[in-house]
Structures are given as structure tokens and as C-alpha cells.
Amino acid sequence: MTPSEPTLAELGERHLLARIRERVPAGEGVRLGIGDDAAVVEVQHLAVITTDSLVEGVHFRRVQAPARLVGRKALSVNLSDVAATGGVARYAVVSLCLPSDLPVDWVDSLFDGLLERAAESGVSLVGGNVSRTPETIVVDVTVLGDTQRPITRSGARPGDIVVVTGSLGAAAVGLELLDQGARLGEDGELVATGIWTESSADALTTCLRAQLDPRPPLALARAVADQDLAVAAIDLSDGLSSDLAVMCRQSGVGARLEASSLPVSPAVASLERARRGDPLARALDGGEDYQLLLAVDRGRFAELAELSGVWGVPVTAIGEFVEGAPVVTLKYASGERELVPHGHDHFPHRGDHAGA
Amino acid sequence: MTPSEPTLAELGERHLLARIRERVPAGEGVRLGIGDDAAVVEVQHLAVITTDSLVEGVHFRRVQAPARLVGRKALSVNLSDVAATGGVARYAVVSLCLPSDLPVDWVDSLFDGLLERAAESGVSLVGGNVSRTPETIVVDVTVLGDTQRPITRSGARPGDIVVVTGSLGAAAVGLELLDQGARLGEDGELVATGIWTESSADALTTCLRAQLDPRPPLALARAVADQDLAVAAIDLSDGLSSDLAVMCRQSGVGARLEASSLPVSPAVASLERARRGDPLARALDGGEDYQLLLAVDRGRFAELAELSGVWGVPVTAIGEFVEGAPVVTLKYASGERELVPHGHDHFPHRGDHAGA
Numbered sequence A, B: 001m002t003p004s005e006p007t008l009a010e011l012g013e014r015h016l017l018a019r020i021r022e023r024v025p026a027g028e029g030v031r032l033g034i035g036d037d038a039a040v041v042e043v044q045h046l047a048v049i050t051t052d053s054l055v056e057g058v059h060f061r062r063v064q065a066p067a068r069l070v071g072r073k074a075l076s077v078n079l080s081d082v083a084a085t086g087g088v089a090r091y092a093v094v095s096l097c098l099p100s101d102l103p104v105d106w107v108d109s110l111f112d113g114l115l116e117r118a119a120e121s122g123v124s125l126v127g128g129n130v131s132r133t134p135e136t137i138v139v140d141v142t143v144l145g146d147t148q149r150p151i152t153r154s155g156a157r158p159g160d161i162v163v164v165t166g167s168l169g170a171a172a173v174g175l176e177l178l179d180q181g182a183r184l185g186e187d188g189e190l191v192a193t194g195i196w197t198e199s200s201a202d203a204l205t206t207c208l209r210a211q212l213d214p215r216p217p218l219a220l221a222r223a224v225a226d227q228d229l230a231v232a233a234i235d236l237s238d239g240l241s242s243d244l245a246v247m248c249r250q251s252g253v254g255a256r257l258e259a260s261s262l263p264v265s266p267a268v269a270s271l272e273r274a275r276r277g278d279p280l281a282r283a284l285d286g287g288e289d290y291q292l293l294l295a296v297d298r299g300r301f302a303e304l305a306e307l308s309g310v311w312g313v314p315v316t317a318i319g320e321f322v323e324g325a326p327v328v329t330l331k332y333a334s335g336e337r338e339l340v341p342h343g344h345d346h347f348p349h350r351g352d353h354a355g356a
Helices: A012-021 A067-084 A104-121 A169-180 A198-212 A216-227 A242-249 A266-274 A277-285 A298-311 B013-023 B066-084 B104-121 B170-179 B200-213 B218-226 B240-251 B265-276 B279-285 B298-311
Strands: A030-032 A039-042 A046-055 A088-100 A126-133 A138-146 A161-165 A182-184 A191-192 A232-235 A255-258 A292-297 A314-320 A328-332 A335-338 B030-032 B040-041 B045-056 B088-098 B124-132 B139-145 B161-165 B180-186 B190-193 B230-236 B254-258 B293-295 B315-322 B326-334 B336-337
Touching: A012 A104, A012 A126, A012 A335, A030 A182, A039 A088, A046 A067, A046 B139, A067 A088, A067 A104, A067 A138, A067 A232, A067 B066, A067 B254, A088 A104, A088 B139, A104 A126, A126 A298, A138 B045, A138 B088, A138 B139, A169 A182, A169 A198, A169 A266, A169 A277, A182 A198, A182 B030, A191 A198, A198 A266, A216 A266, A216 A292, A216 A298, A232 A242, A242 A255, A242 A266, A242 A277, A242 A292, A242 A328, A277 B218, A292 A298, A292 A314, A314 B104, B013 B104, B013 B124, B045 B066, B045 B298, B066 B088, B066 B104, B066 B139, B066 B218, B066 B230, B088 B104, B104 B124, B139 B230, B161 B298, B161 B326, B170 B200, B170 B265, B170 B279, B180 B200, B190 B200, B200 B265, B200 B298, B218 B293, B230 B240, B240 B254, B240 B279, B240 B293, B240 B326, B265 B279, B293 B298, B293 B315
Parallel strands: A088 A126, A255 A328, B088 B124, B254 B326
Antiparallel strands: A030 A039, A039 B045, A046 A138, A046 B040, A088 A138, A161 A292, A161 A314, A182 A191, A232 A292, A255 A314, A328 A335, B030 B040, B045 B139, B088 B139, B161 B293, B161 B315, B180 B190, B230 B293, B254 B315, B326 B336
């Protein structure tokens, strides 16, 4: 550790908290912000609340993920959950578990990302907690918002259209690229191509950004909620095959997808072509896209497509919900097969690949 | 690991989440609870939100703290923060980081405690998150409540009385007793006296319970808020010397305490007498009492004393706030000295003992 990189142990808790507090701007609706026992904030009658954490060694590695992007993502994964419930995120609290030999610079960069992402999304950081941890960094964010009209996972009906926003598969490929030595810098710029050549630079950048700095379609989600355009919604965090299985189970319906309709990320298609991989499998099973999966009434898809143009976020009809058991089938030109959920499981069970 | 103790890796994430979901009762005001992207709950216009975590190896050790009591405490430390802000806790979300070799029984017992404490305090568990962690358990709880009239740390004025609820020092002594081999069982009963003899059983039980199962004075706090009886409040988590220093700094006042007035826990007095220790130091610097430190207008202390009788929680006037620098002095029969904050710091700084 050079003298220019003081650690948390050298700074001390009080100075760390003061340093954080100084950087947090006053926010709209915040009656009592950082620095008291609890925060007091104005909300509407129906509050939305969700929590999600990034754990070092599980969700990110310090050598692979710039701290600023860890901060951005820690907030974004929660914004995605609020959006999928038809809510608007307004406030966040952050609970940090930090090892005492962590450089202060790392925490400063984490807050660069958190505060920047908060400002972009109209969220005020109103409180939090810092604790020492033996070695593993944990960044736990809770977001509070409000909603006029909640959207659940359980409202899909036979005949509704299965819709996804954005494109699929890039975040999962980005995770592999990190293991192959590709890297982004603090500003999201490509700084290493790893085992890939410069000719793939654009696709690498796209996939790495999808993994390290996901951008859930917040404005589109808000418009969808305002106009009551979805009867069910879930965010795509575990992978389409898993998340759609959850929606089907909770709605008591099945679904039939058209393989040819899936909006595979062009960057994924290009990289998988180069290595003779399977882009469709990435779109179906790759997690962390943080796009939305919606159930939309057939008669209202045109309105949704119009919103898509307004907000610059693609929406794609990929199939329909059907009566019967909560099973998803996938139609190819050559036939049809059952889609088995292959998404992420933190504690994988022998022979059990269903997401939760 | 015996066959009767399956681990999380053997159970799988989906089954773990289903197991948790089944146990969580429906709650009042909960429009959308566990099992969706985010929870949707009814709140009043002014919401109170706070987060706090218990980290294994820092806040508890598995061999010293029954999981059920870890669950109770994880919620209680947050209830204390909400109470100190004049709020009423209503909902909680829980973010768990768990190693995959953790016995499922441990998680079940944790939820026994969380749900029991939630029921006692009128709080509904509405959501959460489970993540794998390399080895350290982290239990992070965020509590959402509401308030009519927030109480801050910064409202103390010269002439106001310094008041503490309950008695002081037992939780800090309880922590030492754990290191000396004293133990509670899952039900809070004394199961080992460690280096102490049976004759100290009552005092050991009191101190261990204060450490492992703190009970913030929630009902009294609510009444204080309803009747607007405190001009400032902070919960005693880092220790009186530290927490009072924070209130003085944030209020821009000093304070003068009477040593003879401090409500030292009788259990602490008894154990410290036995080992020729310093009970007063425990009351001043011992953390985690989760009682309230209040600034009360001199003319309203009688009303507070009456509430104390109603709710069965002692309140003690221990000194007064004074004009001038944010310094606390302590008066003894023999003279007066400055009280230097000696409370908890997660990242202790050389020569810097002020809490934050």
C-alpha cells in the first residue's frame, strides 16, 4: 500500500462517514437525510420497496469491476425491480460491509458511481450504514419509491402477448469476457480485449457494459405503468427461461415462444459467431439483462410499440401466453421443444434448475 | 455434517426461498408482499427508513449467538433507529448473504427470531434477497415506517434535560461474558456460566440478553413522539459518551452530566463489584444498550416521568445541556472532568475515538 492509498483503517469510521455525508446532495422530499438515526422522506400512499446486494467474489471481483461501476450497478439492479412493479424510485439507503484494509479510493469511486446513477435516475441517497467485514465486500442497497398502480408477476392471462424490452444475452457474455481478460475502465471505456482481437472491440464494449453497468429501461417502464399497458411484469435478472417460468407459475398459465422472434443482442450474435457458440442459448438463459418481461393485452401492443419509439427502447413480441400448466415451449422452424429454466441459482440444487 | 443437517447447497435457492415465503404471514397494509420484484405497501405521507446489518465475526459469532437471537437482534437494532426518529416501524425487508455450507437449520432459526420479533413489534416482513457469500454471514435489515412528527438529533437546546431510558452497560458486559464462555440458548435461557459461578446466574442472564436480544423501548418512544415530549433523540448504540457527543455536535450545545445520576444496570454493578471493575465506565462507554438518549424541555420532564410509569420503562435525568462548545463534562462528588467519547468505531483511527 503506497502512502497515496490510505485504507479505511487509516481513515477511521468517523472520517469515512463524514466524507460520505459531505458528498451527498440534498434531495427533493427529504425531510431528514444522512446523519440521523433514520431518514424521513415524503412518499405517496403506496410505497414500493426492494433490496438487492452485490457480494464480492459472487457478483463482482475487484480486479474485474471498477468500483465506480460496482456503485452504479448496485443501484441499477434495485431500480430494475422497482420499475418491474410499476413504481418510480425516489430514495435509497446503502449498507456497506467493508474490510479494513480496503483503500479509501475504492470507497470514493463506489460513491462516485452510486451518486452519479442516483442523479441520473432522480433518486436521493438518504441513509445507510457502514460495517467492518472480515474480508468480503458487500454493497447492499434498498430503494424506496412509490406507485399509483402496482404491476405484479401474476397477472398474465392466456392470449396475452409475451414481450421483452431491449435485447438479450449481452450481460451473460460480458461475464465470460471478464474471465477472458477483457476489461472496462472506470468510465466504461474498453481498456483490455483479453483473448479477443481489436476487431471485436465494439461487441466487447457492449457486452462488458451490459454486465458491469446495466441500464434498465426506467423511462419506458414508467410510461407503461402510467398507461396501464402491462398486465404482468418481471425484470430479467435470472435469465428469460427462468424469469418467464416464474411469471407463468405465478400467473397459472403456460407460454409459447417463437425462437426466431427473440431479440438476441447483435454484439452477442457477433461474438458467438466468431467462436461458433450458440447466441440463442445466451438470449434464453443468460442472466442480468435487467430488461423487462411483460404480459401485454393483444389489443394494446400497438400502443406499447409507439411508446417504444418515444423512449428509444425496442420492445419485441416473442410469443404468447397459453392455457394450461406453467410450461414454456419454444417453436423453431424445425419443430417445438419445452424450454427448461437454466437461469442463475445461488445454491444450485442437484437436478433442480428452476429459478426462484 | 449429519444427514439431519442439510446445508443450503443441498436445499437449493428456490427451495430456500419457497421455505421462507411459506412462513411469512400476510400483513396489514401489504398490497404486494414477498415473491414479486418489489413489495408494495401502504404508508403515511412521511416515511421513515433505516438500515443496519449484523456481520458474522464482527457483530456476532455463530458459536456464541443462537441463530434465533441473531434474527431478533437484526430487526431490533433497526426498530431502535426508527423509534429514535419518532417513527413507528411497519415493514421490513431482509437481505441475507449466506455461505453455501450453512445448515438450513441455522436459517430456519434465524427466521424464527425475525418473524417472532416482527410479530411482537407489529412489523410485516415484505421482501428481501438471498445471496451466496464466500464465508461470512451478513444479515442486513431495512425497516420502513411512518411518522407524524420526526425527532432529530439536532434539536437539543441549552437548559434542556439530558434523559436516558432504561439502564446502561449490560450489553457491553454481555459481550465480554460471551468471550468468557457464558451462553444463552435459543430461548434466551442461561445454558453456560463460563468462568463465572452459578451465584451470578441472574446477572449473567440479564447482561447476555441485553447483548443478544436487546429490547428498545418502542412503546415509550411512540408515546414520547405522540406527545412531542423530546426536542432531540438518538438511540444508544455506540455508547453514551459517543452518542451524547454526536447529539451535542449536531445540536451545537455542550452537556454536563452527574455521575451519581447514571442508571447503571444493577446486573453490571453486581458483576463489576465481583471482579473489582468499573461499573460507571460500562455505563458511559458500553455500546449496544439500544435505549434512548433524549433532550427534554425542563418543564415537561414530569409528563415524561408519568409515561415512564405507564410503559414500565425507567427514565432518568442525568444532566443538562449547556451553552458553548460541544463538550460533555462529568461531575463527581470529588470534582469534574471532560468526558471523552470512547464508543465503538468500526475502523478505529489512531488517536480518534469520536463516534459517528
